[in-house]
Structures are given as structure tokens and as C-alpha cells.
Amino acid sequence: xxxxxQNGTRASRNPSFAGRTAGTTVYKGGGYVFYSDxxxxxxxxxxxxxxxxxxxxxxxxxxxxYLWHHNVTGVTINHALLIHNPNSYPITVTSTNYGLTxxxxxxxxxxxxxxxxxxxxxxxxxxxxxxxxxxxQSVPADNNFGMVARTNVTNSSTGAAASALFxxxxxxxxxxxxxxxxxxxxxxxxxxxxxxxxxxMTFDTIAPTTTDGIAFKxxxxxxxPGIFGTDDLPLIVDPAPATSTNKNVTGLLDGGYGQxxxxxxxxxxxxxxxxxxxxxxxxxxxxxxxxxxxxxxxSLAHNWVPGGTYVDMISTGVxxxxxxxxxxxxxxxxxxxxxxxxxxxRPV
Numbered sequence: 001x002x003x004x005x006q007n008g009t010r011a012s013r014n015p016s017f018a019g020r021t022a023g024t025t026v027y028k029g030g031g032y033v034f035y036s037d038x039x040x041x042x043x044x045x046x047x048x049x050x051x052x053x054x055x056x057x058x059x060x061x062x063x064x065x066y067l068w069h070h071n072v073t074g075v076t077i078n079h080a081l082l083i084h085n086p087n088s089y090p091i092t093v094t095s096t097n098y099g100l101t102x103x104x105x106x107x108x109x110x111x112x113x114x115x116x117x118x119x120x121x122x123x124x125x126x127x128x129x130x131x132x133x134x135x136x137q138s139v140p141a142d143n144n145f146g147m148v149a150r151t152n153v154t155n156s157s158t159g160a161a162a163s164a165l166f167x168x169x170x171x172x173x174x175x176x177x178x179x180x181x182x183x184x185x186x187x188x189x190x191x192x193x194x195x196x197x198x199x200x201m202t203f204d205t206i207a208p209t210t211t212d213g214i215a216f217k218x219x220x221x222x223x224x225p226g227i228f229g230t231d232d233l234p235l236i237v238d239p240a241p242a243t244s245t246n247k248n249v250t251g252l253l254d255g256g257y258g259q260x261x262x263x264x265x266x267x268x269x270x271x272x273x274x275x276x277x278x279x280x281x282x283x284x285x286x287x288x289x290x291x292x293x294x295x296x297x298x299s300l301a302h303n304w305v306p307g308g309t310y311v312d313m314i315s316t317g318v319x320x321x322x323x324x325x326x327x328x329x330x331x332x333x334x335x336x337x338x339x340x341x342x343x344x345x346r347p348v
Contacts, residue, residue: 001317002327004293004300005278008312013280015215015310015344016208018227023204024216026228030198032063034151035236035258036168037335038189038249039182041072046182048171053082053178055168057193057239061153061161064197066258067146067168068101068108068335071139075172079145080136082167082175085126090156091164093134094123098149100135104142107290107334109301115148116294116330125156126164139170144335148258181240184247191249194234199261201232205324207270208277208345215344217284219256219333226340232256255339261331267345269319276318277345279327282310287338295329310342 018024036055039046046052054069071077085091099114101107126132139145153164169178184191206214217226219233226232233252242248253259267277281291286307293300293313302311316325333341 002295002325003315003317004295004298005312005315006300008302010305010309010311012308013212013310015213015342018204018206018214018216020227021204023202024227025202026232027200028196028234029200030064030196031061032059033194033197033234033258034059034063034065034166035194035253036067036191038191039185040069040189041185042069042170044073046170047077048169048176048178049174051177051179052182053167053169054182055191056165056181058163058165059153059193060163063151064258065147065149065151065166069145071141071143071145074141076138076140077170077172078136078175079139079170080133081147082169083126083132083134084165085128085130086165087162088128090125090127091162092123092125092154092156093164094121094152095134095149096121098122098135098147100137101146102137102139102143106144107303107336108146108148109290109292109303109334111148112292112332112334113299113301116299181246183245184249187247187249188254189249190236190251190253192236192238194236194253196234197259199232199259201261202264203266205266205268206345207268208347209270211346213280213344213346215342217340217342220340221254222252224340234259255337256333257335259332263329263331263343265327265345266324267316267319267327268324269321271347272321274318274320275347277316278312278348279314279316279343279345280310280312282342283307283338283340284342289337289341290334292332292334293329307338310344
């Protein structure tokens with residue numbers, strides 16, 4: 001039986017990379033993602049007090065909210081998901097899984113852990129044409145902040161899917177002052193809404209025989225694609241009008257941040273004796289990764305794994321000669337990671 005490796009070792013490896021075959025597939029689903037990471041550095045000019053909101057878009061039914069920012073205002077600010085009900089009937093917005101980020105110099109791995117471990121759903125009912133907030137928090141200067149939250153908007157009376165207007169909002173004293181989008185800062189970071197947040201990935205059977213193992217690359221970019229090319233990346237559509245200072249940043253969500261990936265990996269023991277295999281994660285070269293898995297309801301994360309090194313995350317347990325083990329787990333790419341993410345297996 002597969003188990004998480006709590007004290008996985010990090011090592012330099014030179015994996016053999018598998019190509020895409022008929023048995024290696026990806027399917028995108030899950031509903032919308034309300035995504036906000038541009039501007040990533042939030043200054044005083046981006047607050048509702050200055051007439052701005054960080055993102056605004058209409059969502060319908062079930063999906064996910066992913067927000068990631070850095071407070072560079074020099075002061076403590078407030079942050080929340082603001083929700084407007086544009087309908088003639090009450091709506092209910094429920095979150096069954098959620099986690100907040102509010103740390104200095106840290107990624108969002110703790111938020112993802114709480115997301116997978118949520119036991120107390122949050123819910124708010126909003127009257128027609130009214131407003132409400134979820135996940136409000138006070139953010140000290142220089143903290144990274146944001147949230148990952150599964151959301152579902154329904155008609156309070158019938159339970160049918162309903163629409164709502166979501167705002168990613170920051171403020172000091174005037175939460176009602178936002179009337180326009182904050183200016184974007186980078187052409188490669190995203191703001192807006194995508195059609196999906198949940199990738200179902202299946203890898204074809206591999207039979208690794210060396211300590212370097214066999215691996216798959218996923219969640220790259222158009223320039224540095226993974227095994228699926230860019231088929232595992234959603235398109236994020238920026239709803240803001242382009243101006244001289246506020247560029248439209250519609251584009252692929254390079255890196256697959258804010259996405260939940262359900263992975264099935266098949267590992268065959270081609271040795272003549274029973275062997276165990278370790279599933280490892282990392283990146284070929286460059287900046288750090290923050291490998292994160294959730295398996296059977298338990299999360300495991302490693303921070304600051306340098307490019308070119310890989311950390312063992314899962315043990316397959318003993319596999320008999322000629323047999324194949326199928327291992328299922330969830331993967332996310334925490335903020336500050338670089339991709340393509342490498343997922344491989346090696347005999348031990």
C-alpha cells in the first residue's frame with residue numbers, strides 16, 4: 001500500500017523523461033477559477049481607499065477562488081472576498097474547502113493544507129442586490145496574503161446554480177471605495193476568470209530501473225511545456241479594459257497555480273525480485289519548487305527545494321515481480337514555485 005514519506009530525502013537526479021502516449025491523458029473540469037495575482041505587489045494605490053479593486057468578475061455555480069498577493073503598502077490592510085448579489089432573489093455562497101495565506105516570506109502551502117483538511121464549511125446568504133464578505137482578514141505590512149477556496153453560488157430558495165459578482169478587495173478604512181480595476185504590473189501574471197480548476201491526469205505505466213528513475217513533466221508554459229504541452233493549463237480571461245497603465249493580461253495560467261490536480265501513476269516492477277519504489281518531485285533546473293501532495297486525506301509539503309534536486313514524497317510499498325501498482329494522489333503547485341513540475345519514480 002502506498003504511503004507518504006514524511007522525511008523524504010532530496011537528491012540531484014537525471015531522470016529519463018517519458019513522452020506522451022495514448023495512456024497519458026489529462027482532462028480539465030471542476031468549474032470556474034476566480035484567479036487574482038496581478039498586481040501581485042499591492043500598494044496604497046491599489047486599495048479601495050484609492051478607488052480600486054484587484055479583480056472583479058461574475059461567477060455561476062461551483063468553482064474555486066485563488067488569490068495571491070504581497071502587501072507592500074507599508075501598513076496593515078484588510079483583505080476579503082466581497083460578493084454582490086445581482087439577482088431578484090437571495091443567494092447562498094458556500095465554501096466546503098478553504099485556506100488562507102497571511103505570512104511573511106512564505107508561500108501558500110499552509111493554505112493548501114487547510115484547504116484539504118477543512119471540516120467546517122463556511123456559508124453566507126446575501127439578499128437581492130446586497131453585498132457580503134467571506135474570509136476577511138487583517139494583513140500586516142510585508143506579508144504574503146490570499147486564499148484558496150472552493151465556492152458554490154446557489155439560489156437560497158431552490159438550490160439551483162446562481163450567479164454572483166466576486167471582488168478581490170483590499171482596503172484600510174473605506175471598503176466601499178473601489179470602482180475600477182487596479183493597474184496590472186506584469187504581462188505574465190494573471191487576473192480574471194478561467195473555465196476550470198481541476199485537472200484529472202493519468203500517466204502511462206513506467207518501469208524504472210535506475211536511481212534516477214523515469215519522470216513526467218507537467219504544468220509548464222508555452223515556452224517551457226510539460227508532457228501535455230499546454231493542455232493542462234487553463235486560459236484566464238482578464239475582464240478589465242486595457243488602458244495605458246492597465247494592460248489586459250488574458251493568457252494561459254503558466255505553472256498551473258491555484259489548480260487542483262488528481263494524478264494516477266502506474267509503476268511496474270520489471271525486476272526479478274520484489275521491490276519498492278519512491279515517487280519524487282522537483283524541477284530540472286532553475287529556481288525552487290515547493291512539492292505538495294495530498295493522499296488519502298493527508299497533505300505533505302516541502303519548501304525551498306532547489307532546481308535540479310528532487311524530494312521523495314510517496315512510497316509505493318512492495319511490488320511483486322512483473323506486477324504494477326496504481327497510486328492515486330492530489331498535486332498542487334504552491335505560489336513561488338517554478339515549473340514544469342517533475343513527477344517521477346525510482347526503485348529503492
